Amino acid sequence: MNTQLIMDYLSELSRNNNREWYHANKNDYKKATIEFEQLIQALIQEIGKFDSSILHNNPKDLTFKIVRDTRFSRDKSPYSPAFRAHISSKGKLPVPVGYYLMVKPGNQSFLGGGLFADMFKDATTMIREYIVQNGGEWERIIHEPEFERYFTVQGTVLKNVPAGYEKEHPQAEYLKYKSWYLEYPLKDEEFDDPETFPVKAAEIFRIMKPFNDYLNKALADFQMPAR
DSSP states (O other): OOHHHHHHHHHHHHHTOSHHHHHHTHHHHHHHHHHHHHHHHHHHHHHTTTOGGGTTOOGGGTBOOSBOOOTTOSOOOSBOSOEEEEEOTTTTSSSSOOEEEEEOTTTOEEEEEEEOOOOOHHHHHHHHHHHHHOHHHHHHHHTOHHHHHHOOOBOOBOSSOOTTSOTTOTTHHHHTBSOEEEEEEEOGGGGSOTTTHHHHHHHHHHHHHHHHHHHHHHTTTOOOOOO
């Protein structure tokens, strides 16, 4: 596994974010993609030591395209100079929540978990209702010292507690959220050793697992909207 090849390709793509360069260097993209898939396979094996539900995944099915949808964006760069993957019991779908990796040179890489997508209103409602009924468990998870050492809960947040929920509820601040996720930033040099990175990354994911488990219990009956 050559993580330097991944970083080098993405750095070059960032400097040459145009279709001409991309197609002229398509073989380099393919090589970098193979290395990234090998990295994801190594991660799957390490995560599988504490979460066997993800072991069946094929890395090819967990990655996202680098081609950007620029229709509604001011940034018309055709490609996203990052490799991304989401590892869960049902692949890369946003629900159930799982373990997210983004590799982006310039110290912009991170490990993530939780629900990033706030466009699924049913999912937001399910999690709010679960927090209302299971606030004590929520507090224990997010205030576990090891958890607090690495994470703070992030997400899209409303200004006020949404209608239908008590403003004085003990977890009122978290009921304002539309999404609940975690991010652990990674520096470029953390990819220098391809043997140790999956082990270190999996340890971060292990610490985040109770948070993911909590959200997945809330989302047990969630159905992805039909396209």
